[in-house]
Amino acid sequence: MRHNTPALSHKLWVAAVLCAGLLGWTHAAQPAPQDGTETEAKSPGPRxxxxxxxxxxxxxxxFPLRxxxxxxxxxDLQVPQLRLLPEHNRISAEMVANAAGPALNRSHNGTFEISFALRYEASDRSIRAHQLRFKRLQFPTLQPGVVDMLNTYGPALAQQSMLEVVLHQLRPQDLALADVVGLQPGNITVTDAGLVIGFVPKPL
Incomplete structure (x- = not known):
């Protein structure tokens, strides 16, 4: 009777390598403990x-955008400065705004601030801004009436400037191990250092 031992051994070897790689990927991506203590032995899953x-x-x-x-x-909106808001699981973006035109005697500098949540778009493996909230549009040297007028454009300006902006795009190799075990990016958590992306089973 013929045994296919080499083929079976090869399959077991491949499975072992994939499992080891997945465990290493999970461990490396976990945030380090803040108090110097060791993390618990159980793994929260790939991150x-x-x-x-x-x-x-x-x-x-x-950016810049006009x-x-x-x-x-x-x-004119200059490059936003991002601020991570872990307590709200959101990110704020504050940018310098320059206003100029026929209604103004000169150009005026101000600030434009919004905040947003994040979502994963599977079609291009991207992390995108969504659920935008307009916070403020301030111009200290402009007349209050003009500032009020500009603030009526604030929500629309927020949508145009940041809605669905791609903040990060994962590469195929970043998801290779997750694909093998039937996982895809799911929840996105904002931390003080950046984003932690958890994985969930792919829909059947």
Whole structure:
């Protein structure tokens, strides 16, 4: 009777390598304990981390942007400075805004601030901004009436400037091990250092 021992051994070896790789990937991605104590032995599952610096570089590539208010002025938005808000599981973006145009005697600098949550888009493996909230649009040197007018454009400006902006895009190799075991990115947690992406089973 013929035994296919080499083929069976090869399959077991491949399975062992995949399991070891997945466990190593999970362990490496877990945040280090803050108090110097060891983490618990149980594993929360595979994680993928994205640093705050990576997020800042991604969003910077989209700016500066210009938005006209026809016949009145135009707003130029500079590169946003991102601030992580772990307590709300959101990110805030504050950017310098320059207002200039026929309705103003000179250009004026101010600030524009919004916040947003995050979602995973499977079609292109991207982490995107969504659930935008307009916070404030301030111009200290403009007349209050003009600032009030600009703030009416604030929510629309927030949508145009940051809605669905790609903050990070995962590579196929980043998801290779997760694909093998039938997982895909799920929940996204904002931490002080960046993002921690958890994995969930793929839908059948």
């Amino acid at each position: 993928y981390t994205v640093s705050a610096a990576q997020l800042q570089r991604s969003v910077a590539a989209r 938005y006209p208010v026809p016949g009145v002025l135009s707003l």
